[in-house]
Amino acid sequence: MAAQMPVEQAIPELREALRDHGSVVLVAEPGAGKTTRVPIALLNEPWLGGKKIVMLEPRKLAARNAARYMASTLGEKVGETVGYRVRMDTRVGPKTRIEVVTEGVLTRMLQSDPSLEEAGLVIFDEYHERSLQADLGLALALQCRSLFREDLRVAVMSATLEAEPVAMLLDGAPIVRSEGRMFPVETRYASRKAEGTIEAEAAAVVLRALAEQEEGDVLVFLPGAGEIRRVESRLRAALADRAVDVAPLHGSLPQEAQDRALAPSEAGRRKVVLSTAVAESSLTVQGVRIVVDSGLMRVPRFSPRTGMARLETLPVSRASADQRRGRAGRLAPGVCYRLWTEEENRHLAPVGTPEILAADLAGLALDLAVWGVDNPEDLAWLDPPSPAAYNQACELLTELGGLTEEGKLSPHGEQMARFGVHPRLAHMLLRSAPLGLIEEASLLAALLGERDLLKGDGARNADISLRVRALRDGGANVDERVRTRLLSEASELRRSLESIGAASAPPAKAAPVEDAWGVLLGFAYPDRIGRRRGPGRYTLSIGRGAELPGGQLLAQAEYLVVAELDDQGQEGRVQLAAALAEADLERHFASSIRLEETVRWDAEAQAVRAREVRRLGAIVLSERPLAKPSPEKVAEALLQGLRQEGLAMLPWSRSARQLQERGVFLAAHDPAWPDWSDAALLDTLEEWLGPYLGGMKSRSDLQRLNLTQALESSLTWELRSMLDREAPTHIAVPSGSRIPIDYSNPEAPFIAVRLQEMFGLPDTPRIAAGKVPLTVHLLSPAQRPVQVTRDLASFWSNAYFEVRKDLKGRYPKHYWPDDPMEATATRRVRPPGS
Known part of the structure; x- marks a missing residue:
């Protein structure tokens, strides 16, 4: 009999907690013996009713050794009272009462039997490691207990764990603590x-x-x-x-x-x-x-x-x-x-x-779909999965055909879930069967699921075909221990295909395959198909850049599929990839190729370019000019070009610019007037300019536009009347001249007029229903400003006499009366009749 272990002192409290509450959290220090002593100590509890104990271990090695040790303490071999189930290795028998499982085995047990009828207790060992499968298994076990099995007991064990949050997750489960046997x-x-x-x-x-x-x-x-x-x-x-x-x-x-x-x-x-x-x-x-x-x-x-x-x-x-x-x-x-x-x-x-x-959630999303859960929020988690990462995982599964567009499990997804490998690899295995590539797919799946089997310089070459040949044939630079294990895993994957009938089905009539590794890798990684855009540089279908280290033969391929890529910067380094023949791309990924009509503004050509583009995600496969693009799309692209280039691209005549400035002035003083600033006009191009763009597609075409007409047409009759009334283009002065008003500064519109033409006008002219005085630039006979004022009455009373003295000296033949209010305004040297 094995020596007494510290955890055994906590067994009575543990039994009581599971009997009365149905859940327990056991915190036992390293060396306490919780992994191997607790399952055996609980095996004959009345509440277990002769059912099994299932214990989840986060690692295969620990699962196998825990089962072996427990079996040895009972004087038995593994597979009798104590057994284990890990991926591709099962040792259980008809008398097995304790099953140590790992790597999603518990998840698959629950999926095949949601009530987990054969089990009376599920133990989550070393839960502090917080493996993805442990979190998923606990969430499913808790829902199983809630929906089907109130009598199912759950125990969570750990050496270093903040126990209170876990106890709360287990509906306030008791916390049992055991001191380890630790020397300094x-x-x-x-x-x-x-x-x-x-x-x-x-x-x-x-x-x-x-x-x-x-x-x-x-x-x-x-x-x-x-x-x-x-x-x-x-x-x-x-x-x-x-x-x-x-x-x-x-x-x-x-x-x-x-x-x-x-x-x-x-x-x-x-x-x-x-x-x-x-x-x-x-x-x-x-x-x-x-x-x-x-x-x-x-x-x-x-x-x-x-x-x-x-x-x-x-x-x-x-x-x-x-x-x-x-x-x-x-x-x-x-x-x-x-x-x-x-x-x-x-x-x-x-x-x-x-x-x-922090992990890829594609497998989790597939497992939940098999369980019948669309939203992970329907389950109880210690830490729920990130919505962004989970949604991205669902998008990948949809692309692989594992989920329908509505997010439900598809028949293909149901088959994918039966492999116990990443959904990418499961999809690749299933797609390989109709092409007669099961042998190749199994080898490739085994390689992709494990670390590199090449040693030395060969490990630095990204070409996956080198690994496949090494796996098949061996060699001096091959790790034989890894090779042996991978060949065993490939055989197991082939047997898995046979178990669901895929391998035995005769290959369907399908297009030939030029490069099996590129096609198979493309099935697994459709989002990482890349096209060459320079020496060793590729654009992937997800839009990301990728670069092959220099000197590799693979860098000459026009297309490749990337299995491993670092996530550093904008241009990730390709670590594992396969070449993909263009013919294979066209044949086997045709359903993912989209035909698009692109109509966009070409800034370099200063014109709209319409193209028919065939693309795979972000990769452009081919393109050609589009003969008859939609007029609406052309106009939309032209307007987009205008927004990029600015209003300066339009043919602004003097009258059009003045019209806009008058509108900007009125908008500053009357809320009824629309905003005609440059920014507002750019925002409303469709409304005021769109109707005039028929048949136009370039900057040179735009030069035919009459902007004055376009702006005026956007106004109602009432607004046009307001514009003419409150922001006139000209104003009459005493000399009879019509002087243009400059609105370039909407805060201070002005006129420039010779001083002699203003004699007799007592006050400053006003616009905007008399709310805004004009700024008056008074000019000399030589058209040079002598005074700027917004208060004409004050000018006549004060500054005029100083200005008169100066002007009379410089222009003695001109008329400079002593009293400007009594004088006759004139456009000549002297007033008429003088």
Whole structure:
């Protein structure tokens, strides 16, 4: 029988909570034994009624090992009382009562049986990791309990979790706490920021730790399998003559390699385990007294801006760092070496970002559609998915045919959901069958679902066809462990196609395929088909730019499909792609090609250009002049050009400009008058200018316009009368002359008139129903201003006499009377009869 574990002291309280409330939140520190002891302790509870316990683990490796360990404590093999289900690997039997599941298996169980009749308890282990599938599984389980199964129990377990929000989500569930069995761990920080690669830093610290610590094995946390391989290579070379074993640990390793990493060291030897975050919580690596933490993790991040997901290497949260450190204190006092400084530690985020807020939601949207939910707001979430990211996921599913235009699950989407892979890959697999490309699609889906199997320089080439050949044939630059696993996954995918009848169906009569990899990749990524627009530069159908690193043969392709693209800047770097033959594009993606008539203003030509354009999203495939464009669209484009270029493009005559200025003046003084400012005229071009644009399509055509007529025609008879009455073009002066009024300044319209023509006029002329005095520019006989006034009476009384003296000296033959009010106004040198 296994040794007593700390969590067992909390079992009575746990039983009581599940019996009375039906839900519970268990917070148990690392090493408490919650993963392997709780399911067995609850197996014979009366409220379970002989039904199964289903426990969701966020990682395949942890799920398999938890099931094996529990089975061993019962003296059984996996598949008897305790079994597991993970994607492409199931070990359950007719007597199985505890099922450890992961990777969406719980979701598919609920979708196939919404009442989950065989289960009496669902446990969500390590919920603090906040995997997308854990959040989805909990939301579906809660709705299952609400709609069908009031007796279904739910337990959420975690080592580092803010328990209160989860308890509230579970209708106020009790919170049970269990102290772990933890020895003190000394934390040693780096004295400076890392300057070299993380691999070099990690290897150096491991060697130092082995030298400083006499006992115990070493657990090293690294962000991914690539870093693990490189550190492994360095350490094997440095430790070749020492009794130290180096063991990698990550989910893609064969089971025997994982077992070696988790097992205790042989007598007289020490062990260095190089692990991803998989060893952070659920797994226990025997014999560890030393932890070396890179402080990095690799997580998927989705960008709604580009519609693309990628793996990012990010700093861990403080909660994760503390979890990792605790691994050194399970058996005895230990030490944790952190490859970052204390100052950097203070800037770590307290907890990680839930995957549901940062990941691609296409799979989630498809799962909800299968469940029958259109809106995620219908479910209870600890953190609901982002509406923008979720809507974008639904748009992709609609493009793939998984959802109808109304947002409902289609028959094609129902088949897609049965594969347990990303909807893109499921769609590609289903589309491959009628073309007889099942073998190729299965290989490609396996490749796209995993990390690169190429090593060395080959990994830098973006051409996916190189990977397919390497997967089929092997080679010196191929990671054989990865290749073996991918071939197994490809076989499983082929069997999945057979299970739904797709693989057995005879290929339908279809157009030939010139390049299978480009066509298949196009099925998976129709939004990332790209067309060449320069050496190594492409425009993708989503409108984003993409660039291939220089020197690659793939960069000569006119069309390609991008599977992986970084999300940096405007021109992302292509990391994985396939060439797409133009004939294949036309044959197999014809339903996505749109024929558009574009009628737009061409600023360079200063004319409207009408074209017939065939396009795939943002990619223009071909275009030609449109013979008979719609007159309405031409006029609309011409008006758009006017808005871009401004009113200066129109043929403003002097009378037209004066007419506009008179209107602007009146609008400033009478609310009944329409706004004729340049901005307002641009806004209302359709109303006053549109009727005169028939047959016109260029700037030169516009020169035929009569703007005076166009503006006047927009006025009612009443407004025209008001314009002539209150903002006349001319005004009569005492000499009999009709002097034009200048309205260029609507605040101060003015006339310019020789002083002698104004004799006898006592007051300043007024317009706008007498509300606005004109500014009078009084001119000399030589037409030069001698006085500007808006108060003519004051001028005659005061300034006139000084002006008269000056003018009389310069123009002695002209008439300069002593009393301007009694004098006769004249346009001549002297008044008539003098």
